[in-house]
Amino acid sequence: MNRIDRLTAIIIYLQGRKFTSVDELAERYDISERTVFRDLRALEEAGVPLGSEPGKGYFIVQGYHLPPVMFTKSEAASLLAGERLMERWINTDLGRAYSSAIDKIRSTLPPEEQEFMESMDEHVRTLHPMDNTTEAPDDKIFSFLQNAIFKKELIEISYSRPYTDEVTHRKVEPLGLLIMSRHWYLAAWCRLREDYRLFRIDRFKKYTSTGITLRQPTEHTLQKYYEQNLHEEKELTEVVLRFNKEHARYIGDQKFWHGWAWEKPVGDTIEMTFLCASLEYLSRWILTWTSSVTVVKPDSFKVRMMDIAEELVRHYNINEYSE
Numbered sequence: 001m002n003r004i005d006r007l008t009a010i011i012i013y014l015q016g017r018k019f020t021s022v023d024e025l026a027e028r029y030d031i032s033e034r035t036v037f038r039d040l041r042a043l044e045e046a047g048v049p050l051g052s053e054p055g056k057g058y059f060i061v062q063g064y065h066l067p068p069v070m071f072t073k074s075e076a077a078s079l080l081a082g083e084r085l086m087e088r089w090i091n092t093d094l095g096r097a098y099s100s101a102i103d104k105i106r107s108t109l110p111p112e113e114q115e116f117m118e119s120m121d122e123h124v125r126t127l128h129p130m131d132n133t134t135e136a137p138d139d140k141i142f143s144f145l146q147n148a149i150f151k152k153e154l155i156e157i158s159y160s161r162p163y164t165d166e167v168t169h170r171k172v173e174p175l176g177l178l179i180m181s182r183h184w185y186l187a188a189w190c191r192l193r194e195d196y197r198l199f200r201i202d203r204f205k206k207y208t209s210t211g212i213t214l215r216q217p218t219e220h221t222l223q224k225y226y227e228q229n230l231h232e233e234k235e236l237t238e239v240v241l242r243f244n245k246e247h248a249r250y251i252g253d254q255k256f257w258h259g260w261a262w263e264k265p266v267g268d269t270i271e272m273t274f275l276c277a278s279l280e281y282l283s284r285w286i287l288t289w290t291s292s293v294t295v296v297k298p299d300s301f302k303v304r305m306m307d308i309a310e311e312l313v314r315h316y317n318i319n320e321y322s323e
Contacts, residue, residue, distance in 0.1 A: 001029070003039075006029055006031075007039055007043060009029070010025060010029070010039055010040075010043065011043065011048060011060070013025070013028065014050075014058065014059065014060045015060055015064075017059075018059060019053065019057040019059050021056075021057035021058075022036045022037065022058070025039075040058060048064065049061035049064050071105065071108070071109060071113070073113055076105070076106075076109060076113055076116070076117055077116075077117075077120060079102060079105060080102075080117060080121070080124060081124065082098075083099065083102050084124055084125065084126045085126060086098045087126055088126075089142075089184075091139065092139055092140075092141070092142055093140055093143045094142035094143075138201075138204060138207075141201055141204060141207065142177075142184075142201075144207060144209075145174055145177060145186055145201070145207075146177070148174045148209060149174045149175070149176065149177070151213065152213060152214045152216065152218065153174075153210070153212065153213055153214065154171055154172070154173055154209075154210045154212040154213075154214060155174055155207060155208065155209055155210060156169070156171050156207070156208050156209075156210050157169070157172060157199070157204055157205075157206065157207045157208075158204070158205040158207075159199055159203055159204060159205065160203045160204075160205055161203075170190055170191065170192045171190075171191045171192070171210065172188035172189060172190050173188055173218070173220055174186055174188050175188055175189065175196075175220065175221060175222040175225055176222040176225075177201075183200050183201075183202065184200070184201045185198045185199060185200050185201065186198070186199045186201055187222055187225050189220035196224070196225045196228055196229060198229070236259070236275040236276060236277055237275070237276050237277075237279055237298070237301075238273060238274070238275060238276075238297075238298070239259075239273070239274045239275075239276050239279070239282060239295070239297070239298065239301055240272070240273050240274075240295075240296035241271070241272050241274065241293050241295055241296060242266060242269040242270070242271045242272075242293065242294045242296055243269060243270050243272065243289065243292060243293050244268065244269060244292045244293075245265075245268055245269060245270055246292075247289065247292040247293075248269075248270040248272075254285070255274075258274055258276065258281070258282050258285055259275045259276040259277065259282065260272060260274055261273045261274060261275045269294070271296065279300075279301055279304060280304075282301075283301070283304050283305055283308060284308075286305065287305070287309075
């Protein structure tokens with residue numbers, strides 16, 4: 001990126017935020033903090049009204065805006081890809097708002113770029129696995145949760161627990177919206193459990209605001225949730241498995257869900273090493289590959305696989321079902 005493009009990009013970035021720190025700009029544009037200060041000074045000399053507050057960062061004085069910015073072909077294509085990823089939630093307020101924003105962006109493109117987007121419309125698709133067990137999220141839930149997070153309000157929810165018919169009623173402090181494995185979740189502090197919890201939003205049966213604003217600064221934050229649940233250290237066990245080459249190609253992304261670390265060819269097999277936090281979870285998956293996989297180590301994992309196999313033999317013993 002040349003300097004003119006970078007200066008324009010910095011203005012656009014500042015316009016979209018209340019405050020921006022120097023180190024944030026340095027990291028985003030891969031430049032030194034000294035270069036950031038030079039760029040900010042150049043913008044001021046060019047007439048861009050910049051302000052700053054100690055401990056918060058720089059900002060553009062309210063009322064200043066660049067003329068409408070044109071999108072490049074690659075930027076427009078990336079937005080189209082994002083639209084395809086949003087198709088799963090197209091019937092929610094979040095999905096409709098995204099589609100509306102994309103339509104407005106398309107209208108600003110020059111004719112040749114619009115032609116490119118129309119062509120890509122016909123050649124970019126997402127394939128979602130059929131899942132008849134998952135209900136679509138409530139139509140208005142995204143807007144409700146976004147407003148609750150912004151206003152820092154305590155909310156009350158009725159939540160259906162997975163694999164049971166039990167519905168629990170809880171008061172929670174909403175912290176943030178997360179997307180994992182094709183589902184949206186609400187990270188929150190649950191006053192019932194007195195702990196951080198993650199709630200899948202398609203399992204919300206009811207939701208309402210209590211009208212109670214949380215005390216500021218809040219004791220519970222998304223950063224604390226992240227540190228407690230995603231950064232906590234877990235003891236990992238190294239498990240080495242060998243898959244027949246004929247079947248290894250069908251594993252695909254499944255291996256990443258079970259702690260895959262690396263792999264190498266060994267004769268007619270692919271040797272995969274997993275760093276696993278739950279041997280029980282891994283063993284149930286390995287069982288689906290039957291004799292096409294061999295446990296190299298540890299021995300304790302071999303023993304566990306034998307135990308599970310014996311459980312299955314006892315469960316399906318034909319003598320138990322014969323009269």
